[in-house]
Amino acid sequence: MTRIGAIEGGGTKFVVGVGTVDGQIEVMESFPTTTPEETMGKTVEFFRDKGVSAIGFGSFGPVDLNTQSPTYGHIAKTPKPHWSDYDVVGHLKQHFDIPIGFDTDVNAAALGEATYGAAKGLNSCLYITIGTGIGAGAVVEGKLVHGLTHPEMGHINVRRHPEDTYAGKCPYHGDCLEGLAAGPAIEARWGVKAYELQEDHKAWEFQAYYIAQALMNYILIISPEKIILGGGVSKQRHLLPCIHEELRKQLNGYVHHPAILEHTDAYIVTPGLEDRAGITGSLALGVKALEEAQA
Amino acid sequence: MTRIGAIEGGGTKFVVGVGTVDGQIEVMESFPTTTPEETMGKTVEFFRDKGVSAIGFGSFGPVDLNTQSPTYGHIAKTPKPHWSDYDVVGHLKQHFDIPIGFDTDVNAAALGEATYGAAKGLNSCLYITIGTGIGAGAVVEGKLVHGLTHPEMGHINVRRHPEDTYAGKCPYHGDCLEGLAAGPAIEARWGVKAYELQEDHKAWEFQAYYIAQALMNYILIISPEKIILGGGVSKQRHLLPCIHEELRKQLNGYVHHPAILEHTDAYIVTPGLEDRAGITGSLALGVKALEEAQA
Numbered sequence: 025m026t027r028i029g030a031i032e033g034g035g036t037k038f039v040v041g042v043g044t045v046d047g048q049i050e051v052m053e054s055f056p057t058t059t060p061e062e063t064m065g066k067t068v069e070f071f072r073d074k075g076v077s078a079i080g081f082g083s084f085g086p087v088d089l090n091t092q093s094p095t096y097g098h099i100a101k102t103p104k105p106h107w108s109d110y111d112v113v114g115h116l117k118q119h120f121d122i123p124i125g126f127d128t129d130v131n132a133a134a135l136g137e138a139t140y141g142a143a144k145g146l147n148s149c150l151y152i153t154i155g156t157g158i159g160a161g162a163v164v165e166g167k168l169v170h171g172l173t174h175p176e177m178g179h180i181n182v183r184r185h186p187e188d189t190y191a192g193k194c195p196y197h198g199d200c201l202e203g204l205a206a207g208p209a210i211e212a213r214w215g216v217k218a219y220e221l222q223e224d225h226k227a228w229e230f231q232a233y234y235i236a237q238a239l240m241n242y243i244l245i246i247s248p249e250k251i252i253l254g255g256g257v258s259k260q261r262h263l264l265p266c267i268h269e270e271l272r273k274q275l276n277g278y279v280h281h282p283a284i285l286e287h288t289d290a291y292i293v294t295p296g297l298e299d300r301a302g303i304t305g306s307l308a309l310g311v312k313a314l315e316e317a318q319a
Numbered sequence: 320m321t322r323i324g325a326i327e328g329g330g331t332k333f334v335v336g337v338g339t340v341d342g343q344i345e346v347m348e349s350f351p352t353t354t355p356e357e358t359m360g361k362t363v364e365f366f367r368d369k370g371v372s373a374i375g376f377g378s379f380g381p382v383d384l385n386t387q388s389p390t391y392g393h394i395a396k397t398p399k400p401h402w403s404d405y406d407v408v409g410h411l412k413q414h415f416d417i418p419i420g421f422d423t424d425v426n427a428a429a430l431g432e433a434t435y436g437a438a439k440g441l442n443s444c445l446y447i448t449i450g451t452g453i454g455a456g457a458v459v460e461g462k463l464v465h466g467l468t469h470p471e472m473g474h475i476n477v478r479r480h481p482e483d484t485y486a487g488k489c490p491y492h493g494d495c496l497e498g499l500a501a502g503p504a505i506e507a508r509w510g511v512k513a514y515e516l517q518e519d520h521k522a523w524e525f526q527a528y529y530i531a532q533a534l535m536n537y538i539l540i541i542s543p544e545k546i547i548l549g550g551g552v553s554k555q556r557h558l559l560p561c562i563h564e565e566l567r568k569q570l571n572g573y574v575h576h577p578a579i580l581e582h583t584d585a586y587i588v589t590p591g592l593e594d595r596a597g598i599t600g601s602l603a604l605g606v607k608a609l610e611e612a613q614a
Contacts, residue, residue: 077500148465162464169541171459171542172578175541181569183479197569197571242468244475245475247465
């Protein structure tokens with residue numbers, strides 16, 4: 025049976041795995057992200073005897089996804105030491121003469137949820153992860169959204185909660201969504217880590233306000249059929265109903281669709297693939313690369 | 320030679336035309352939008368002897384675009400008298416047994432610009448019109464964006480300009496983008512119509528601030544390869560450079576792409592089809608419907 029390789033290349037940890045074209049991960053390993061040489065070396069070693077027919081790579085960003093570009097498949101300029109301009113796809117190609125699928129980690133997760141998870145069978149979805157940063161990927165009309173570059177949805181402008189006086193932590197925009205609502209902003213604002221905050225802490229009111237506002241903008245701009253909320257925040261189960269309520273309040277009856285107005289709890293959900301959205305999405309990138317090579 | 324019919328169905332005026340598959344409008348007429356019976360009657364009369372092979376209809380909204388829905392091709396609930404639930408596609412089908420393409424007016428204009436206008440040859444673009452309302456449509460990976468419903472990009476949240484004390488005019492959201500930056504908001508805020516305001520009026524600083532903010536969010540969410548600014552505002556040529564500058568300021572170096580950081584004036588442009596973006600876009604919907612029927 026055909027086996028596909030998957031790499032979830034995160035900024036702090038790499039997860040590598042092998043699975044089937046129907047989305048089952050059979051073997052999985054992980055190791056810390058260090059230098060590109062060491063990390064990619066371990067990755068190549070893992071796949072050496074696995075007999076995979078294609079590999080999908082969901083990468084931390086920014087990355088160059090333009091297949092016409094001379095730096096396609098490279099990590100772009102990043103503050104992460106050693107990785108700027110590193111040619112990850114080229115490195116894999118040196119060792120494996122098979123199709124390599126490459127995209128951002130959040131695009132991979134969005135594709136994974138659309139193919140095997142909470143948005144299976146739908147034509148569109150949006151996956152957002154809220155953790156040390158905020159990132160999102162979208163599938164529209166069955167395809168991952170790319171354009172001039174890949175989306176950077178975590179940096180959209182949001183309105184401040186009227187009681188929020190925290191300046192914001194984004195080095196580019198100060199109080200954009202990521203600057204106000206990612207993990208490091210929560211910690212800097214309240215002096216403790218998000219998971220240490222009680223369920224009735226004011227912090228969660230702020231989080232629901234900012235996340236609902238971002239989701240409202242995503243809905244008005246791309247109208248996804250399902251929204252999947254991943255990352256550390258999806259572990260805070262008490263937050264999800266607050267986001268549903270705040271979203272309905274902000275939309276205020278606009279967008280006349282029962283999925284949003286009446287069944288918000290089935291519209292904004294946690295990942296169907298749970299903690300495996302990233303690695304299974306990377307597998308989906310590999311499956312797609314194989315299909316395209318065979319087409 | 321194949322002739323295609325085009326209907327730009329606006330809330331105040333209908334424009335009907337006939338053109339070729341390469342986007343040339345050869346005949347064009349317009350009349351006020353009154354009752355559906357009268358307006359659609361005139362429309363049918365116009366096309367009766369034109370021998371068109373397909374018709375494209377770019378409609379004012381909201382509309383039902385879900386081809387699986389029993390009310391596909393209908394105008395949805397609208398405050399506009401007589402038009403709620405009116406079956407425009409069904410009416411055309413009764414008189415013409417040919418493929419009918421149907422979409423929102425802004426999606427039509429986006430498709431027109433992508434096919435024949437400023438974004439010709441590109442894989443993605445966003446068209447936004449700012450006039451009595453604010454609407455936008457997008458082409459992503461070569462296809463118009465639809466999802467749960469059609470986008471409603473005019474209603475996204477924006478941050479208030481620090482000096483703007485106007486409450487906002489949107490009946491749903493108060494001070495969303497449309498509530499702050501559409502024509503009626505400008506008139507209500509300053510007591511005169513937009514075209515009566517001098518070029519150095521504070522109003523234009525507010526407009527640039529709100530429009531740049533919206534464009535920044537659109538860029539971060541769908542990363543279009545070109546942004547086309549239509550509607551009344553595109554006539555205010557002095558506004559465009561202010562939007563370019565304000566956008567660069569708000570992005571603050573984020574999204575590392577020369578198209579945005581260095582060539583903003585070639586990235587955010589007025590319609591390549593000028594005043595014919597809507598009718599030519601409707602023609603493009605007709606061409607697409609014919610191609611799909613023949614596929």
